[in-house]
Structures are given as structure tokens and as C-alpha cells.
Amino acid sequence: MAQAPVTASxxxxxxxxxxxxxxxxxxxVTALSDVDLTIREGDFLSLxxxxxxxxxxxxxxxxxxxxxxxxxxxxxxxxxxxxxxxxFQEPTLxxxxxxxxxxxxxxxxxxxxxxxxxxAVTEMLARVHLTGFENAVPRExxxxxxxxxxxxxxxxxxxxxxxxxxxFAALDEITRFKLNNDLLELWQDERFTxxxxxxxxxxxxxxxxxxxxxxxxxGRVHAELAIDAAYPRDEVFRTSPDYAxxxxxxxxxxxxxxxxxxxxxxxxx
Amino acid sequence: xxxxxxxVLTLDPEEAGRVRQERLERIGRWVLPLxxxxxxxxxxxxxxxxxxxxxxxxxxxxxxxxxxxxxxxxLFSSLLVTLRITFLSLLLAVVGGVGLAVxxxxxxxxxxxxxxxxxxxxVTPIVAIFPLINIYxxxxxxxxxxxxxxxxxxxxxSNTTLGLNSVDRNLRDMFKLNGATxxxxxxxxxxxxxxPYFLGGLKIAGGLSLIGAVVAxxxxxxxxxxxxxxxxxxxxxxxxxxxxxxxxxxxxxxTGILIFLVLxxxxxxxxxxxxxxxxxxxx
Numbered sequence: 001m002a003q004a005p006v007t008a009s010x011x012x013x014x015x016x017x018x019x020x021x022x023x024x025x026x027x028x029v030t031a032l033s034d035v036d037l038t039i040r041e042g043d044f045l046s047l048x049x050x051x052x053x054x055x056x057x058x059x060x061x062x063x064x065x066x067x068x069x070x071x072x073x074x075x076x077x078x079x080x081x082x083x084x085x086x087x088f089q090e091p092t093l094x095x096x097x098x099x100x101x102x103x104x105x106x107x108x109x110x111x112x113x114x115x116x117x118x119x120a121v122t123e124m125l126a127r128v129h130l131t132g133f134e135n136a137v138p139r140e141x142x143x144x145x146x147x148x149x150x151x152x153x154x155x156x157x158x159x160x161x162x163x164x165x166x167x168f169a170a171l172d173e174i175t176r177f178k179l180n181n182d183l184l185e186l187w188q189d190e191r192f193t194x195x196x197x198x199x200x201x202x203x204x205x206x207x208x209x210x211x212x213x214x215x216x217x218x219g220r221v222h223a224e225l226a227i228d229a230a231y232p233r234d235e236v237f238r239t240s241p242d243y244a245x246x247x248x249x250x251x252x253x254x255x256x257x258x259x260x261x262x263x264x265x266x267x268x269x
Numbered sequence: 270x271x272x273x274x275x276x277v278l279t280l281d282p283e284e285a286g287r288v289r290q291e292r293l294e295r296i297g298r299w300v301l302p303l304x305x306x307x308x309x310x311x312x313x314x315x316x317x318x319x320x321x322x323x324x325x326x327x328x329x330x331x332x333x334x335x336x337x338x339x340x341x342x343x344l345f346s347s348l349l350v351t352l353r354i355t356f357l358s359l360l361l362a363v364v365g366g367v368g369l370a371v372x373x374x375x376x377x378x379x380x381x382x383x384x385x386x387x388x389x390x391x392v393t394p395i396v397a398i399f400p401l402i403n404i405y406x407x408x409x410x411x412x413x414x415x416x417x418x419x420x421x422x423x424x425x426x427s428n429t430t431l432g433l434n435s436v437d438r439n440l441r442d443m444f445k446l447n448g449a450t451x452x453x454x455x456x457x458x459x460x461x462x463x464x465p466y467f468l469g470g471l472k473i474a475g476g477l478s479l480i481g482a483v484v485a486x487x488x489x490x491x492x493x494x495x496x497x498x499x500x501x502x503x504x505x506x507x508x509x510x511x512x513x514x515x516x517x518x519x520x521x522x523x524t525g526i527l528i529f530l531v532l533x534x535x536x537x538x539x540x541x542x543x544x545x546x547x548x549x550x551x552x
Binding site: 063064065082084086088089090092094095096097105106108109110137138139157 | 444445457462
């Protein structure tokens with residue numbers, strides 16, 4: 001391993017520390033091995049890596065959807081499931097329910113009535129630029145709009161940490177850029193913590209203040225890159241030499257990570 | 270992007286042809302079966318006349334229609350008896366099928382334990398089971414209901430079970446993340462997700478409950494215990510009253526078609542906004 005982990009400077013208090021976390025599936029596959037990772041309050045942290053490096057598994061562990069085989073997840077500050085928002089790779093909406101009801105769902109499951117939830121839902125829909133689409137059902141929306149609904153649903157409970165599993169991977173580039181911008185805007189306003197799984201170097205560098213590069217077989221943290229560029233980031237940053245240089249750096253680390261991955265490479269997950 | 274906002278749409282020959290084709294298909298879907306039906310009835314009538322077939326063997330369509338009118342009182346009161354059994358058994362099939370499916374969905378173990386018995390019940394011909402029911406059950410209505418229910422509940426059970434188990438994995442995780450209770454998961458996720466499957470099963474069960482009711486009446490009617498349409502058919506058979514036999518047959522057929530159409534409509538109304546099966550082809 002060429003790069004020593006670089007800790008991002010000047011961040012908030014520690015929210016979650018993964019210590020020597022490992023996950024072995026029953027079929028013998030080691031998805032994660034000895035992962036050490038510190039997530040700070042207010043971080044926008046990207047997990048970047050090739051397929052099979054365990055980044056989605058790490059996210060599921062953090063979400064509590066799965067338990068580690070070894071090691072611990074050390075949550076600082078009282079945090080439970082209601083403080084966690086999760087955005088899946090697909091929009092994962094209820095196809096029979098309209099936009100309002102989809103966003104209302106997390107509150108509904110906590111026993112909040114439609115009338116009581118309405119202000120929060122309406123506000124969240126405005127934040128993702130979907131005002132006026134309350135009564136549309138998912139099939140009437142474009143892919144980007146569905147993802148916006150999904151983000152609104154994850155954010156409607158005001159979680160302290162938002163976990164995103166390659167949320168924009170299936171979108172076209174124009175839509176993805178727009179959603180990247182809107183997500184950053186939301187994050188800057190609310191200052192929640194984000195853990196963002198992606199296999200796009202450009203996306204991770206544009207969004208995050210920390211990029212954690214992972215290697216595969218077994219999945220592990222390879223290196224960390226601090227992205228010190230100032231927020232707000234916009235199209236000017238996206239076309240700046242700084243951005244290009246940071247992408248180059250991240251890309252080199254990623255190539256390095258892929259080369260150190262044991263075993264044959266295969267596609268898909 | 271200028272000068273494209275003229276209201277008249279000029280179609281090239283390919284698109285115009287496609288529009289023509291679609292219009293023809295729309296008309297043909299109704300007209301063709303109707304024309305064939307009329308032709309068949311006409312042919313039926315002609316065959317009777319040409320071959321001088323006596324009406325106790327094959328009555329002319331007009332005679333059947335006349336009988337339907339003349340015997341309306343008798344036939345329709347019998348139809349009501351059959352319909353009552355049909356709908357009651359369909360209702361029970363829905364309650365039983367969905368209830369069992371929900372029970373199965375609670376645990377893989379329950380499903381593994383009991384599903385084979387549902388299959389046994391389904392694959393054993395009802396005609397063979399009926400004599401047993403006849404021995405053990407006294408009440409005539411209960412007898413028929415049980416019979417029709419055994420025939421009709423399986424498609425609902427098997428379809429609904431499939432539906433309840435076909436929920437998107439991510440959606441299930443999403444509910445888990447939000448701390449949904451078992452009941453909430455059933456109410457807000459699994460039951461709605463199973464709806465298209467259930468409605469598919471319901472369409473099959475609707476037809477089957479009619480068949481079940483008629484078969485049950487046949488077996489019971491052979492012992493002179495029933496007053497439904499099937500017993501009218503048996504009776505007419507004994508008396509060589511072919512026109513009435515045909516009239517009863519047509520009534521049963523029409524009832525079956527009606528049940529299917531109504532259930533299709535219900536299914537369409539429930540699913541039209543979100544499910545692929547109910548959406549118009551639009552691109």
C-alpha cells in the first residue's frame with residue numbers, strides 16, 4: 001500500500017468509528033476484512049472502489065441491516081435507526097402509492113398521521129424540487145424524479161446520517177450532475193452526515209470532503225484522500241484544474257487499489 | 270425550433286398506415302368474434318333444417334330462445350340458486366385463500382408444512398370427494414359450498430402466497446430500517462404488492478367457483494337434492510327436453526362470461542394507475 005491514510009482536517013466530532021470490522025458470508029466469501037474507518041459529524045464521505053470491494057456491505061453494516069462477523073461499530077452520541085436515512089441504488093418506491101404517500105411512509109410507520117406529517121412532507125418535496133407532483137405515482141415520473149422522491153423519503157425524518165448506495169449510478173449524466181448539485185445544496189443547508197457509495201471517481205471527488213478508496217478480495221480500506229476544495233461547489237469547480245487534478249489523484253489511487261486486489265477480476269456484483 | 274407549432278399533423282405513409290391498422294384492429298376485436306358467433310348460430314339453424322333434426326335431439330336456436338323466454342321463471346329461479354352458491358363460495362375462497370396466504374407468509378415453516386395439503390385438496394377431483402362430503406355433511410347448502418370452495422380457493426391461495434413473497438428486497442430493507450412492525454409490513458407493503466397476483470387468482474377463482482357450484486349440484490342433483498341450474502339440466506336430459514337443456518347451458522355460459530368480465534373490470538380499476546398489466550401501450 002503506497003498511500004498512508006490521510007485524515008481530513010478540521011472536521012466535527014466523531015459520529016461513528018468502525019474498528020477492525022470484518023464480514024464473512026456463509027458461502028465463505030470475505031466481503032470485508034479489518035476495516036478501520038472514522039466518520040465525523042458533518043462529513044461527506046465517499047466509499048470509492050471496484051465492484052466486490054465490499055462498499056455496499058459496509059453501508060449495510062452501518063445501517064444495521066447486517067451485523068459484522070468481527071470488530072465493532074462504535075456509535076458516538078445517542079443514535080438509533082430513526083437517525084439513519086438510506087437511499088438505495090434503485091428509487092425503491094411503492095409503485096401503488098403517490099409521491100406524497102411515498103415520502104410520508106417513514107413517518108407513517110412511526111405513527112404520524114397524514115395531517116401531522118403534511119408540513120414535513122411538503123417541505124421535503126420542495127427541497128428536492130418536486131412541489132406539484134404530490135399526486136403523481138412513480139411510473140409517471142422520470143428516473144431522476146423518482147430518485148428525488150427517494151431522497152425526500154430518506155430525509156423526511158431528519159436523519160443525522162444519510163447512507164447512499166450508488167444512488168445515481170443508473171441515471172444519465174445530465175440528470176446525475178443536477179442531482180449532485182441539489183444533493184450538495186441540501187447537505188450544506190442541513191449539515192447532516194453522508195456516507196456515499198460510488199464507483200465513479202468524478203462523482204466522489206465532486207461531492208465529498210473525504211474519499212475512502214477500497215480494494216477488493218478481501219474488501220478493505222486501501223487509502224483515503226481528503227478533498228480540500230471549498231463548498232459550495234458548482235459547475236465552476238466541476239470544470240476547474242483543481243478538480244481535474246484531484247480526480248487524477250483519486251483515479252491513481254483507485255488504479256493502485258484495483259492492482260492490489262487479489263484474484264481474478266470479474267464484472268458485476 | 271420554429272414553425273413547428275402548426276396544429277395539423279401531417280403523417281408520412283408509414284405512420285398513417287400504422288394509425289389505420291390500429292383503428293382496424295380496434296373494430297375487428299369486437300366485430301370479428303360477433304360475426305363468427307352469428308355465422309355459427311345461423312349454421313346451427315340451417316343444419317337443423319337441412320337434416321330435419323327433431324328438436325328433442327338438437328333444437329333450432331329460435332326454439333332455445335323461445336324456451337329461455339317461456340321457462341324464464343323456472344330457469345332464473347334456478348340460476349339464482351346457483352349464483353348464490355357461486356358467490357358465497359367465491360367469497361369464502363377469497364377469505365380462506367387470502368387468510369391462509371397471509372398465514373403462510375408469516376413463516377416459511379408454516380408454508381412448508383401446510384402447502385402440500387392445499388395441493389392435495391386441489392388435485393383430487395371434486396367429483397371423487399363429493400360422495401364423502403355427502404356422507405359427513407347434512408346441510409345441503411353447506412355441502413355445495415364446501416364443494417365449490419375446494420375448487421375455487423386454490424388459485425387465490427397460490428397466487429396470493431406468491432405475491433406476498435415477491436416483495437422487492439430493498440423495499441423490505443427500507444421498512445426494516447424504519448422500524449416497521451410485522452403488521453405494518455403486511456398492511457403497507459406485502460398486501461398491496463400481492464394485489465395484482467391476488468386479482469389474477471380471483472379471475473380464475475370466479476370461473477372455478479361457478480364450475481364448482483355446477484359440478485356440486487350435478488352430483489347432488491343426481492340424488493334429487495338440488496334446485497340449481499345443473500339439476501334443471503339433468504332433469505331436462507331425463508325428459509328429452511333439449512331446448513330447456515340448451516337454455517340452461519346458455520345461462521350458465523353467460524353467467525361465467527359475466528363473472529369474468531366483472532372481475533376483469535374490478536382488477537383493471539384497482540391496478541390501472543400503477544401496474545404494468547393495466548397500463549395502455551404508450552410510448
